Amino acid sequence: MTIESSYERWRLEYSAATPRRERVTTMSGVPLEPVYGPPDAEFPGVYPYTRGIHASMYRSRLWTMRMFAGFGTARDTNERFRDIIGAGGTGLSTAFDMPTLLGIDSDDPMARGEVGRCGVAIDSLADMADLFDGIDLATITTSMTINSPAAVMLALFVANAEAHGVPRARLGGTLQNDILKEYQAQKEFIFPPRQSMRLVRDTMAFTAAEMPKWNSISVSGYHIREAGSTAAEELAFTLANGFAYVELAREAGLDVDAVAPRLSFFFNAHIDFFEEIAKYRAARRLWATWMRHHYGAVDERSWQLRFHTQTAGVSLTAQQPEVNLARTAIEALAGVLGGTQSLHTNSMDEALALPSQKAARLALRTQQVLAYETHVADVADPLGGSWFVEELTDEMERRAESLFAEIAEMGQGSMLEGCIKGIEDNWFQGHIADSAYELERAFNAGERIVVSVNAYTEGNEDDDLTLLRVTNEDEARQLVRLAHVRQTRDDDAVRDALARLSHDAADPTVNVMESLIGAARAEATVGEMMGAMVNVFGRYVEVPSL
Amino acid sequence: MSVRVLVAKVGLDGHDRGIKVVARLLRDAGMEVVYTGLFQTPDTVAIAAIQEDVDVVGLSMLSGAHLTLAPLVVSALRDRGSDIPVIVGGIVPANDVDELRAQGVADVFGPGASAQEIVAAITALVPHSN
Known part of the structure; x- marks a missing residue:
């Protein structure tokens, strides 16, 4: 029996792919291979996928430029969506306002001052219809960034599509639906953890049976990192949550290969360039290994960790906000070199307000420069084989494994129980708060430099950005719309x-x-x-x- | 006698990284800090501040609702006859700072404010700390 080498398997896979261009060269005409490495190296598109989940990576298909947007009423956000698509965006992600995220209506007394402020207000089917009015849901995939009310939003999305004659089986998109990280980091929870997990189970079972093109959960490290964790904690907590959802599905009698291929992931791209790239590479390898060996998945798609990336909101500064364009570009590059499937680039004004139209367009332009001018998408995993990046990848993996062991111990062998216990005992929250404090301590002690904040502050007085304003009039318009529905x-x-x-x-x-x-x-x-x-x-x- | 501060999240905003970090930094500076948790209302904050006999109330606001909610906390305190000063930290555009001050907010800290600045401002607001 001969065991095919990674290279041979890669070559077979690659030959089946359709490249975007026949001949790929550097700017000066040097021909480029799709990937580099010695014959005994690991290659992309082959288990354990450290170097990427596809053999051809961006040679056949660029990442999806999925821009996250939402403010005011559904009509306001629909306009922004059309603007993003008109500017060349290839995917959408919906940001909801706080009342929607917490499952209350715009006319609830607790919603005062919050309606449409940091996302779009969705109260009923009428709003969902306006949100996606005129957008071809067959060609533009949409993501709905919502968790506690995720099942409700999915129901509204399906009801709206079916009212417009699109059957649920044809709908492609993603529901964030990652409730565990809400208790750990983002704090938009409503029900107790186990009751929330029942709804996650219901959405997984429903989409597995009826919506084959739908990603049931976007397991998200983004918010864990934004809340202050280290890169290794983001990696470990996110994958542990992913394992918990797999165990939840298994307990509900669903086959691991029926649900795992529809789980996607969502990571932060922070400012420590190489550490982020190592994190993505380690994430793919860890997920593949655990799915295959711990959970007995046999479908290769269950082993392949697909992920969305967003640049780090917390790395943005309110001082000299134009500098954020540089930060975001560098972070986005890390996502691309790390092999992301889709990318959101933050706008330079987001330490001050929701993005203005101009700032959102500049953020998309940053991705387009990376995709079409820099040639960084021509060769898969260009940093593979770097002694530094390989060692950092291994170290991320070791640190994650060590945290997995602690979580499994809390759950007496079960990652699902370990994640819930860790939430109830404030274990995750404590880890995240400790790491956030350490970063801030280093900042206050001058050990960590943030350009324009604790160094190089000349120019901080200039303040000529035009910010997006969401006003009380926008809230009033939504209240009128809701009253009409009622x-x-x-x-x-x-x-x-x-x-x-x-x-x-x-x-x-x-x-x-x-x-x-x-x-x-x-x-x-x-x-x-x-x-x-x-x-x-x-x-x-x-x-x-x- | 050390300075006592109530730090609070009002409304639906769950971003609690900043409030936790600031709370620890205030403790490092020798202050006593009370945190009442997420999803508080202006009334629950005012009642807790008076019951705990704090010197300053610090609100952490990152969801854009500061112009609505911060003045409500100030009036909830004043309606109960309390003159405890209220300060705000979070994502507050420069244009909103004057408006918040006009509505009775004692001080505002935007992104990037240092521990030293916040501690100095609180100390200045509390007569017995000097």
């Missing part, structure tokens, strides 16, 4: 749909997705659907810790 819908149909939802939610053996879609069609609001489930599931209260 007046014109069939109240009996809403009551019946919500009663069915309450009934289904109370029975853990039932999948709530169909009753949520029914309630969405009846024009029940996000707050009403979430409220019905809060009555059944209860609310989570975090024990405050410093």
Whole structure:
């Protein structure tokens, strides 16, 4: 029996790919191979995928330039979406406002001052229809960055598409739906962890059965890092959460190969260039190894870690904000050299406000310069074989494995139980807060230099950026729209749909997705659907810790 | 007698990195810090501040709702006869700072403010600390 080498397997895979260009050379005409390395090296597109999940990487397809946007009403955001697509964006990601993310309606007293402020306000089916009005959902994939109400948003999305004649099976897109990191880092939780996980289970089972092109969860390290973790903690906590979702699906009787290929990942691209690249390479290798050997996945797609990257919001400065263009470009380059499947570049004004139209366009232009001018997409894993990057990749892997061992111990062998226990004991939160404090301590002690903040501050007084303003008038417009929905819908149909939802939610053996879609069609609001489930599931209260 | 500070998150904003870091930095500076957790209302903050007899209330606001919520915290305190000063930290555009001051906010710290600046400002607000 002969064992094919990584190179031979790569060559076979590569020959099946369709390159974007026949002849690839440097600017000066030097011909370029699709990847470099000695014959006994590891190659991309081959297990354990350290060097990339595709044999041809960006030679056949560039990353998706997926820009995250949302503010004001659904109509405001729809305009921004069209602008992004018009400027060459190839994917969309929806940012929701705080009331929507926390499952309350725009007319709830707690929503005062928050409607449309840091994302778009979505209250009902009418808003979902306006949000994607005129956007071809068959060619532009959409991501919905929402977690606690993820099942509700998926129901609204499906109900809206079906009302426009697009069957659910044809819908491609991503639901963030990563509730574990909400308790650990982003803190947009509503229900207690186990009840939340039941909804995650329901969305995974529903999409696995009915929406084959849909990514059920975008397992997200981004927010863990933004909350202050180190790169190794981001890597380890994110993958541990991914393992927890796999175990959750397995407990629900779903086959690992039925759900794992539809899990995608989302990482931060912070300012420490090589550490980030090493993190992405280690992530692919760890996921492949664990899926194959711990979870017995046999489908290669279950082993392949696909990921979205966003540049680091926390690395942006309010002082001399134009400098953020340079930071973002460098961070985006790390994502590309690390083999990301899609990328969002932050706008230079985001330490001050949501991005203006001009700043958002400049951020997209940064990706286009990388993709079309710099040639960095011509050769797969160009840093593979660098002694430094290979060692840093190994070190990221070792540190992650060590944290996995601690989580597994908390869960007595179960990553699912370990993740929940770690949340309940503030273990994750404590790790993240300690790392955030250490970074800030180093900053205050002058050990960490941030250009324009604690060094090179000449020019900080210049302040000529035009910022996006979301005003109380935008909030008032959304309240009018919501009042109109409440007046014109069939109240009996809403009551019946919500009663069915309450009934289904109370029975853990039932999948709530169909009753949520029914309630969405009846024009029940996000707050009403979430409220019905809060009555059944209860609310989570975090024990405050410093 | 050490300075007592209540740090608080009002409304729906769950970004708690900044508040936790600042709380620890204030403790490092010898202050006593009380944190009441996420999703507080202006009333719960005012009641806790009075009950805990703090010298200063610090609000951390990163979701753009500062112009609505910070003045409500100030008035919730004043309505109860308290003159405890309120300071705000977070994502606050320069244009909003004057508006917040006009509404009774004692001081505002944007991104990049150092521990030394925040400590100095709080100390200046508390007579007995001098």
